[in-house]
Amino acid sequence: MKNYTSKWIMQRLTAVILIPLTFWFVYQFVLLSNYEYDQIKAFFFSKINASLFFILIIAMLYHAKLGNETIVEDYVTSVNLKKITKFIISLLTYLSMILTTISLLYIVTT
């Protein structure tokens, strides 16, 4: 029952951050899916692209986590199942956040 206001505010904040970034990224990703490996590496070598992608994926995962948690709170009535699903959601989001940051750093540096 704690910090629901801050969660609500964070969801709106991440949404506002994501609005311009998705317009940029959807267009780029549809292009990127046809590219060869070297071209994609060249795309991530530019620091603007890499940092924008980093902000996008972190904001997206956090926004998704908050949204899924609200859905779980609305529809799942059993207390234990609620705990388990929330744990799985947070585990998946944090795991993918850490792995993406590591791999992005690896791509940029090598």
Add this chain to the structure above:
Amino acid sequence: MEKLLLKSNLSTGLCTFIKFFLYYCDSGFFLNFCKKNILRCYKVSVLQHKMSLNRPLSPHLSIHKRVLTAVFSIFHRFTGICLSVGAILLSVWIILIALGPEYYSKFQSLSSLIFFKIFLFLWTLTIFYHLYNGIRYLFWSYGKMMELSTVYKTGYVVIILSILSTILVWVSI
């Protein structure tokens, strides 16, 4: 049931009062009175717990008539779940790039299929729908555009804009 719950609220207040009172004087009459009260409290709390286990789901999806605004809200949540799976897939994509060209060739063999193109088209459609509907939600959280007529109008605008922008993205490529 409502009466019982009201009583429980009163009696919990009484109980705490009496517990404090018992520390200072221990007489049989008060003890007996307190026992009864505690028992009733316990029964009511058990009832409350049982009620909380079988509580109805918050938005009654199956009961209510399908209204356009409700359908928009349901679709917003549904697309949100789909896009969160998409976000995880995106992170898998970036990990595959980091692992090297041998691993990335697996993704390339997938992406050359027509099935993947259809999947990507649907992804763009869902992301644009969620984006435009999300902007509508942001306006609502500021308390603007709350009239029923504008809500319906902006709903149609969302559908038209999402379809138009997906077509625009795929035509420009």
